[in-house]
Amino acid sequence: MSRSGASGSAIGMAFSVPGADASSRTLIDIAEIAFQPATLTAIAGPSGSGKSTLLYLLAGLLAPERGMVVWDGRNIAGEGEGARDRWRRDHAGFIFQNFHLLEELSPLDNVLAPAWFANFSARPWRARASALLDRFGVPREAKRTTFLSRGEQQRVAIARALLFDPRIVFADEPTASLDAAAGEGVIGALAEMAGAGKTVIVVTHDPQLLARAARIIRLDHGRLADREQASAA
């Protein structure tokens, strides 16, 4: 039985970095934004609009200067780095544009990697890791992930993100490094996760992925664009 997604919101959230002079440059300034379970939400916008920064703030990788990031009633923005790490491990999965696998390890060991963060033995997770690889059609017998195609590597990364059956899946440009066919497979997997009830938040430029998103959040200079668009997912 898969865990359902989480409801989340960012309220009065701002984040800035030091500018060239004494002033700071605001990257994110959002009054309120909400996320629902069983929804594939895409974050879109031109380069430099703050898409990835917003994703990192929502995932607790960055702490906002002000405002809240609330997931199921828990404001992770007010917690320390260690607590946010634990929250991410227990509740979130992360998928990257360039997969970021441990190339020297097998696909199975890559999927099992998060298990070592809190357990000495990954044995209890082997069956689930194997099942995830089978589900995404990745050959388990490969000795190293470098022997896999790029599409297969991204599917290993997706399996890794799903090891602990997370309630929320964050993905940063997951199809940008893939050809159309491989990208389609990844989009299908993300849609499947949302269909299974998970909260899926994806930063993307990919029109195919945007077309499959139930909801699109457009950013412009760190702020929400005039209106959100909902596609017919």
Place this chain on the structure above:
Amino acid sequence: MMNPLPIVLATLLRNRFTAILFVGLIALATALGIAISAQERALRLGSARAADRFDLIVAAPGGHNDVLFSVVYLDPTAVELLSPETTAKVLAGDRAEFAAPIGFGDSHNGAPVVGTTARFVEHLSQGLAEGRTFERMDEAVVGALSSSRLGERVGISHGHAGEGAGDDADFAADQLARGGTPEQGDHLPITVVGRMKPTGTPWDRAIVVPIEYNWFVHALGTGHAPGDDHIGPPFDPEHLPGVPAIVVKPESVAAAYGLRNRYRTADSTAFFPAEVLVELYALMGDVARIMGALTLAAQVLVVAAILAGILALLDLQRQRFAVLRALGAPGIFVFSVVWLYVGALIGSGIAIGLPLGWLAAGIVSALIAGQTGVAMTASIGVAELALAGALMALGLLLAVVPAVLTYRKPVVDALRT
């Protein structure tokens, strides 16, 4: 409980050739320190063991070092002779189990030929390995490592093969020219009748002849009255020439100190080899300390260079650690991965360097033993283990630096690169 080992292994595999290079450098730096330490101890033990059976040495006034090296290590050094009167007085053997004259200056195929008494051969060798001791002036006993076989007849050359060879014999000849009369000729062939047990001293390569032979071939008489052809004590004070040194086995500790004081006169000196060795060891210790400091400096430089290299290497992998953090790895996990990674490199280097240093010390010991005849065995002792332990501790301490730096790197900055 977390398990960073699989990620450590993956990180090691990622840059395996660089890791091997780092481990090799650490191993060499460690081996250098271990080899110097083990070699110095082997040298001390070997030289001390070699001098064990030379209880008290009486010689002509002068430097003790030269006499020690000539008598114990058979180093062809020019030494003065004791006067015949003093020789006779010491050989009388008062308060001693025995007093054995030592005469040298000749060689056979590069092996030193030493003249002494059968009693001293028995004392030094603690019984023979084969054959019997010499009973005639033209018989010899060879050291355990001598290439001469029992029954072999050997001709003795005047003087050592090395530099300064035969100086004492020349001195004896000069003495003779000033008043002595050669009684018989030179180069009397001798027959090997016995072989000593290994002593761990250069005497293992020597040909040991009766002291009478030594005197005889240098035209100094035999130490006995004409017509008296027995060998060994008692000698006839009227016919004794001078000798380079006399080894005395005192009958007690009190007698040892008493005899040492007695023969420290204007005409002679007496010393325990140990007291000379202690001074030499003190000097050697200073040299060892300087070398140790230089080695430590080299090791610190190597470790610093390797740490700099590791930092550069880890910087290239900062994205990997950022990804681990993004996947939920706590900071302590990333810290542990880097700390264990650096610790594994240093630990492997030290683990390889320890036996490598021991091997190097063993080779150097064998070379020195081959050159000097002083048996020495390099071993890994507490000092070397402590050195390796200290290096490991220092390495693990220094490994905290890259671990902290990596852990503190902003995750998002690395993810964006």
